[in-house]
Amino acid sequence: MHDTFDKTVQDRKETSAGLMQYSAENLVPFGPIHPALKEPEYFKLILEGERIVDVIPRIGYVHRGLEKAAEQRPWIQNIYMFERTCGICSFAHSMAYVQAVEELLLYKLPERAKFIRLVVAELERIHSHLLWIGLMGHWAGFETLFMWVWKDREIVLDIVEAIAGNRIHKSLATIEGVKRDIPEPLIPGFIERLKYITTRVHYYRNVVDTESTLLIRTEGIGKISADRLEQLCAVGPLVRAAGIPRDVRRDDPYAAYNDVPMDLVTKSGVDIHTLMQQRLDEVVVSVNMIIYALEHMPPGPVKLRVPPVVPKGENASHVEAPRGELFYFVKSNGGRMPERVKVRTPTLANLPSALEMLKGHTLADVPVVLTGIDPCFGCMDRLSFLDRDSQKLWRWSGEELRQYGIHHYFPERKK
Amino acid sequence: MILTILQALILPGIAFTITLGLIFEWLERKTMARMTGRVGPMVAGPAGVLQPLADFVKLLYKEEVMPSFADKTVFRYAPGLFFLAPLVSMLFVPVIGPSAVASFSLDLLLIVFILAYATFVVAVLSYASASSFTTVASGRLVLQYVSYEIPLVISIVTPALLVGSLSIQEIVQAQSSRWNLLLMPFSFAVYIVALLAELEKPPFDIPSAKTEIVAGWLTEFSGRALAFLKLSKELGLVFGASLAVALFLGGPLGPVPQSIVPVEIFYTTYFLVKLFALGLLIFVVRTALARLKIIDAAVLFWKILLPLSLAQAFFVLVVKG
Amino acid sequence: MPRKLGSAVPEMIRTLIQPPVTEGYPFKPLQLSERFRGKLDVDPERCTGCGVCALVCPVFCIDMIDVGTRKVGDRELPLKKPEFDLAICISCGECVDNCAFNALELTRQFELATANKQDMVMRKALVK
Numbered sequence: 001m002h003d004t005f006d007k008t009v010q011d012r013k014e015t016s017a018g019l020m021q022y023s024a025e026n027l028v029p030f031g032p033i034h035p036a037l038k039e040p041e042y043f044k045l046i047l048e049g050e051r052i053v054d055v056i057p058r059i060g061y062v063h064r065g066l067e068k069a070a071e072q073r074p075w076i077q078n079i080y081m082f083e084r085t086c087g088i089c090s091f092a093h094s095m096a097y098v099q100a101v102e103e104l105l106l107y108k109l110p111e112r113a114k115f116i117r118l119v120v121a122e123l124e125r126i127h128s129h130l131l132w133i134g135l136m137g138h139w140a141g142f143e144t145l146f147m148w149v150w151k152d153r154e155i156v157l158d159i160v161e162a163i164a165g166n167r168i169h170k171s172l173a174t175i176e177g178v179k180r181d182i183p184e185p186l187i188p189g190f191i192e193r194l195k196y197i198t199t200r201v202h203y204y205r206n207v208v209d210t211e212s213t214l215l216i217r218t219e220g221i222g223k224i225s226a227d228r229l230e231q232l233c234a235v236g237p238l239v240r241a242a243g244i245p246r247d248v249r250r251d252d253p254y255a256a257y258n259d260v261p262m263d264l265v266t267k268s269g270v271d272i273h274t275l276m277q278q279r280l281d282e283v284v285v286s287v288n289m290i291i292y293a294l295e296h297m298p299p300g301p302v303k304l305r306v307p308p309v310v311p312k313g314e315n316a317s318h319v320e321a322p323r324g325e326l327f328y329f330v331k332s333n334g335g336r337m338p339e340r341v342k343v344r345t346p347t348l349a350n351l352p353s354a355l356e357m358l359k360g361h362t363l364a365d366v367p368v369v370l371t372g373i374d375p376c377f378g379c380m381d382r383l384s385f386l387d388r389d390s391q392k393l394w395r396w397s398g399e400e401l402r403q404y405g406i407h408h409y410f411p412e413r414k415k
Numbered sequence: 416m417i418l419t420i421l422q423a424l425i426l427p428g429i430a431f432t433i434t435l436g437l438i439f440e441w442l443e444r445k446t447m448a449r450m451t452g453r454v455g456p457m458v459a460g461p462a463g464v465l466q467p468l469a470d471f472v473k474l475l476y477k478e479e480v481m482p483s484f485a486d487k488t489v490f491r492y493a494p495g496l497f498f499l500a501p502l503v504s505m506l507f508v509p510v511i512g513p514s515a516v517a518s519f520s521l522d523l524l525l526i527v528f529i530l531a532y533a534t535f536v537v538a539v540l541s542y543a544s545a546s547s548f549t550t551v552a553s554g555r556l557v558l559q560y561v562s563y564e565i566p567l568v569i570s571i572v573t574p575a576l577l578v579g580s581l582s583i584q585e586i587v588q589a590q591s592s593r594w595n596l597l598l599m600p601f602s603f604a605v606y607i608v609a610l611l612a613e614l615e616k617p618p619f620d621i622p623s624a625k626t627e628i629v630a631g632w633l634t635e636f637s638g639r640a641l642a643f644l645k646l647s648k649e650l651g652l653v654f655g656a657s658l659a660v661a662l663f664l665g666g667p668l669g670p671v672p673q674s675i676v677p678v679e680i681f682y683t684t685y686f687l688v689k690l691f692a693l694g695l696l697i698f699v700v701r702t703a704l705a706r707l708k709i710i711d712a713a714v715l716f717w718k719i720l721l722p723l724s725l726a727q728a729f730f731v732l733v734v735k736g
Numbered sequence: 737m738p739r740k741l742g743s744a745v746p747e748m749i750r751t752l753i754q755p756p757v758t759e760g761y762p763f764k765p766l767q768l769s770e771r772f773r774g775k776l777d778v779d780p781e782r783c784t785g786c787g788v789c790a791l792v793c794p795v796f797c798i799d800m801i802d803v804g805t806r807k808v809g810d811r812e813l814p815l816k817k818p819e820f821d822l823a824i825c826i827s828c829g830e831c832v833d834n835c836a837f838n839a840l841e842l843t844r845q846f847e848l849a850t851a852n853k854q855d856m857v858m859r860k861a862l863v864k
Contacts, residue, residue, distance in 0.1 A: 164771070
């Protein structure tokens with residue numbers, strides 16, 4: 001057992017990618033701490049003058065071990081933990097987890113709860129896209145756009161606070177329903193403010209399309225073909241901007257997406273400029289969906305009481321987070337706690353596409369292109385290993401991790 | 416003699432320039448904040464006027480850290496050299512009257528030389544703090560300098576072509592009937608754009624791009640050196656705007672009524688009003704535009720602004736002759 | 737669409753004239769919504785020491801402490817009351833929703849910073 005384990009690790013080291021084929025003078029380290037990144041990730045940029053030849057990522061700086069921690073907490077308490085995977089897409093995480101668990105129970109979700117989930121999920125999409133537009137202004141040096149867009153984002157966050165009690169960690173999803181109802185007297189105020197947001201988004205669309213200095217920074221930057229995106233398994237607004245009509249809300253509807261009409265926004269080719277147009281148009285679509293849902297909300301209870309144990313089984317569910325397809329796999333062995341929870345976030349799927357989009361551009365384009373995929377490294381992180389002497393990088397499978405744990409904690413089992 | 420020394424030290428010399436620099440920084444932050452819906456500095460002093468001074472003083476007592484592989488001599492002494500450039504240049508611009516504190520017949524050439532010297536000091540400075548970000552920044556700085564210098568010099572020299580003298584004082588005095596701006600508006604526009612490039616304000620803040628190369632050539636500085644470097648950038652703004660006022664807007668000249676108030680007050684008031692108006696124009700332009708890339712900035716200067724300034728100079732020569 | 741330089745300028749002038757949107761906090765009080773989830777508060781009269789809040793708390797910030805005994809039939813059983821560590825509490829509201837006696841509520845107070853960590857432990861409910 002010991003010999004085969006060591007041999008497997010040795011094989012892995014031999015066959016992984018090498019880092020030291022490039023000389024150190026051309027290496028500009030982007031990260032882990034950099035003003036252009038919200039979260040720490042290390043990208044080694046190999047430059048020739050100002051042109052980027054290659055990008056080598058190294059992830060794992062914000063890995064928190066949430067999947068393991070989930071195995072030690074009861075079902076409902078995990079909702080709060082998964083909510084805190086990411087601040088911007090927090091409701092998407094909790095909703096995906098809750099949906100995965102609900103299909104193992106055999107209760108029927110109340111209709112009103114489905115509509116409320118849709119309203120809050122779309123509000124989160126609006127706030128995430130507005131945040132992203134502001135950030136694009138910031139990376140392009142256009143601080144004015146950044147401040148204006150975030151000023152309007154405050155309106156959305158105030159609506160969320162009136163519904164959920166907190167602006168970011170909404171704590172709204174629970175197994176079989178939502179925890180609180182939307183207060184009825186406030187709904188007309190919400191609708192009016194959302195219509196104001198639509199007029200502001202039309203103005204920003206105008207600025208994005210006509211301001212020359214912004215167009216120089218975003219048009220033609222970060223081009224990638226739709227075929228390459230499909231090969232690299234990209235998800236979210238990135239593939240929709242390339243013209244591929246893929247959206248979980250339409251392909252596999254969850255919550256109330258069957259009952260609320262939705263327009264799918266697609267553009268014809270990916271570059272940063274079309275990504276900005278795509279996300280701004282998606283905000284308008286989301287506002288229309290929220291207004292429809294608020295006006296047609298069915299009466300009824302918002303949650304059901306559930307027992308604290310979940311029957312044996314395994315299930316997977318996916319939702320359309322603001323960044324793409326978020327995927328949760330849940331396995332239960334009939335107890336109070338889950339046996340395994342696995343999360344696949346959209347940024348992990350989009351990262352190879354971002355690295356491909358960077359090649360051939362200059363250093364000034366790096367923050368703009370990396371933010372183009374709307375990265376959320378906090379959600380995405382995985383462990384990776386680096387051997388300092390030979391500078392080889394590799395990853396372990398689950399079985400290798402388990403074997404390593406056994407060998408580390410029980411050295412007497414080595415034969 | 417004593418009067419000259421006093422003028423050099425206080426008004427319109429060192430104290431005046433530094434105070435104007437701090438006020439301009441406050442004005443910039445306040446207008447930029449108000450145009451984006453924020454409030455700007457509020458706490459230090461009435462309406463936050465003392466905020467730049469507070470930032471300066473705070474930086475003075477912070478620890479200075481030097482990278483171990485930086486060039487020690489340059490790192491330590493170059494910030495002081497950069498600080499001197501706008502201070503010395505301000506002495507040649509008439510502020511309190513039609514004549515400047517110091518002047519001679521070729522002082523416009525000296526100004527051009529000092530501008531080149533200042534940029535050279537910055538390029539050496541950023542190359543001496545040898546980290547990967549500052550190396551990229553120094554490359555961008557030199558490329559940007561090479562692009563904007565020729566249109567800048569041509570647009571500075573065009574008023575001299577009209578008046579026939581290279582002394583700033585005489586250029587100002589020749590504008591007593593009408594401003595140079597009316598005869599050479601394109602020179603003025605080219606000068607303003609080149610000034611934005613020299614001061615590294617958006618759309619040309621490429622060498623110190625905050626979101627790409629951390630802080631550009633300012634990255635490795637801290638403590639006193641950083642305080643003086645930041646102040647020098649503001650003084651550069653004051654000087655650049657003062658030069659534009661002197662060359663194109665008639666300096667401190669304006670109608671002076673007879674009264675018991677000394678005539679210097681009127682001249683200084685006119686100068687300050689024109690200076691602040693120009694400053695506001697620069698702040699509005701900087702808030703409204705995104706940052707260009709270095710290649711696009713170079714293309715802009717070589718393909719558009721250089722022919723424009725040459726055409727304007729040729730037009731002035733034709734009109735004069 | 738045609739390219740323009742300075743399409744942001746009219747909006748900038750408009751924003752300059754309007755009052756700024758910055759909140760005056762901390763010089764003025766902050767406007768919070770009614771449902772804002774701030775500091776936890778407990779009513780000692782209503783709390784019976786059932787212990788459900790400690791079971792459902794996701795961050796394990798509620799400790800049940802012995803404060804005496806209670807009679808159940810003719811047996812003496814320990815009476816435990818909750819002690820809340822507000823530094824760990826995430827204000828999620830699970831305990832509030834699950835308390836059968838309405839003894840807990842989330843107030844709108846959020847300025848909890850203190851120099852002494854022991855100040856954050858709420859022992860109000862530790863009465864017999």
